[in-house]
Amino acid sequence: MVILSKPAIEQFSYIRNKQPAAALFPPLIPVVDLSKPDSKHQIIKACEEFGFFKVINHGVPMEFISRLESEATKFFSLPFCEKEKTGQPKPYGYGNKRIGPNGDVGWVEYLLLTTNQDPNISTENPEIFRAALNNYMAAVKEMACEILEMVADGLKIQPRNALSKLMMDEQSDSVFRLNHYPPCPDVLQSLNSNVIGFGEHTDPQIISVLRSNNTSGLQISLKDGSWISVPPDHHSFFINVGDSLQVMTNGRFKSVKHRVVANSVKSRLSMIYFCGPPLSEKIAPLPSLMRGDQQSLYKEFTWFEYKRSAYSSRLADNRLTHFEKIAAS
Numbered sequence: 001m002v003i004l005s006k007p008a009i010e011q012f013s014y015i016r017n018k019q020p021a022a023a024l025f026p027p028l029i030p031v032v033d034l035s036k037p038d039s040k041h042q043i044i045k046a047c048e049e050f051g052f053f054k055v056i057n058h059g060v061p062m063e064f065i066s067r068l069e070s071e072a073t074k075f076f077s078l079p080f081c082e083k084e085k086t087g088q089p090k091p092y093g094y095g096n097k098r099i100g101p102n103g104d105v106g107w108v109e110y111l112l113l114t115t116n117q118d119p120n121i122s123t124e125n126p127e128i129f130r131a132a133l134n135n136y137m138a139a140v141k142e143m144a145c146e147i148l149e150m151v152a153d154g155l156k157i158q159p160r161n162a163l164s165k166l167m168m169d170e171q172s173d174s175v176f177r178l179n180h181y182p183p184c185p186d187v188l189q190s191l192n193s194n195v196i197g198f199g200e201h202t203d204p205q206i207i208s209v210l211r212s213n214n215t216s217g218l219q220i221s222l223k224d225g226s227w228i229s230v231p232p233d234h235h236s237f238f239i240n241v242g243d244s245l246q247v248m249t250n251g252r253f254k255s256v257k258h259r260v261v262a263n264s265v266k267s268r269l270s271m272i273y274f275c276g277p278p279l280s281e282k283i284a285p286l287p288s289l290m291r292g293d294q295q296s297l298y299k300e301f302t303w304f305e306y307k308r309s310a311y312s313s314r315l316a317d318n319r320l321t322h323f324e325k326i327a328a329s
């Protein structure tokens with residue numbers, strides 16, 4: 001049995017201030033069936049209202065998903081000293097509890113990988129892990145590309161690949177993350193508060209494509225500041241609008257604030273493909289979305305500049321505000 005001393009208990013973050021609870025009947029998370037002809041309109045609506053939606057009939061073979069899940073489970077079950085051999089996430093590698101370089105602490109361990117280089121994961125059979133990763137990432141990338149083309153279509157942006165080409169570019173700075181949230185011992189879950197698995201934040205990229213096992217924990221924040229739990233569904237994917245897409249739509253879409261709370265019984269395993277543009281890409285509202293003399297709400301910046309700023313500010317900060325033009329008073 002593991003006995004946790006008081007200082008060890010105190011180092012984790014809890015949800016202290018209870019935000020307004022979502023209404024008695026919280027809104028249902030939009031579900032987009034990618035095989036339906038009107039899915040682009042549903043995507044636009046969901047991006048405007050929630051910055052978040054679930055996709056079904058996505059075309060990613062269940063076999064690819066299960067294989068990667070099983071490889072990731074094997075990896076996270078290794079003793080710490082084995083996992084550590086993968087190297088720290090500087091920027092890519094194995095991380096434990098410290099979420100990113102800022103000292104934010106979560107009840108989580110993870111592998112952070114780049115999507116355009118074979119990773120060096122320390123497992124018994126790295127070749128099998130790599131093959132599972134490559135199959136999964138290629139299929140998810142294709143689906144993400146299709147979704148971004150539907151977004152462009154739905155917004156009447158020309159050409160259709162104006163958004164998708166950024167993540168399809170050879171130089172795209174996309175990242176892939178495997179998160180493992182072990183069951184959190186009850187001693188850490190004090191009355192009325194939950195241990196944080198991953199602190200609240202928005203994803204800085206264009207969109208993120210998330211798949212998890214059947215364990216709950218993911219929550220999204222609604223426009224009124226309340227939080228709702230996302231019912232897990234291991235057959236589907238969840239799409240987050242990221243900060244970059246908020247800027248490219250000049251604020252018409254909002255990036256979704258989300259977090260993960262620890263579960264006391266089951267472990268949660270999530271795999272997330274973060275679709276990023278090339279580092280040198282200018283992140284700015286798409287010209288075809290700007291009507292008449294409409295101005296950009298944001299200053300000019302590149303993905304490199306935004307990423308640097310996101311990594312140096314703390315998780316919960318509304319980091320896009322540094323890039324907003326100050327409204328004339």
Ligand SMILES: C=C1C[C@]23C[C@H]1CC[C@H]2[C@@]12CCC[C@@](C)(C(=O)O1)[C@H]2[C@@H]3C(=O)O
Pocket residue numbers: 099100101102104112175177201202203204205274310311312313314315
């Ligand atoms: C505290 C952190 C940890 C960061 C950077 C910084 C703020 C936002 C985090 C994320 C969140 C989305 C995925 C990720 C890969 C990203 O791009 O931004 C994460 C990154 C990391 O895990 O390194």
Ligand SMILES: O=C(O)CCC(=O)C(=O)O
Pocket residue numbers: 177179198203210212218258259260270272
């Ligand atoms: O693990 C999850 O379900 C979400 C984690 C997350 O938001 C992230 O890694 O950016």
Ligand SMILES: [Fe+2]
Pocket residue numbers: 201202203258
């Ligand atoms: Fe996230």
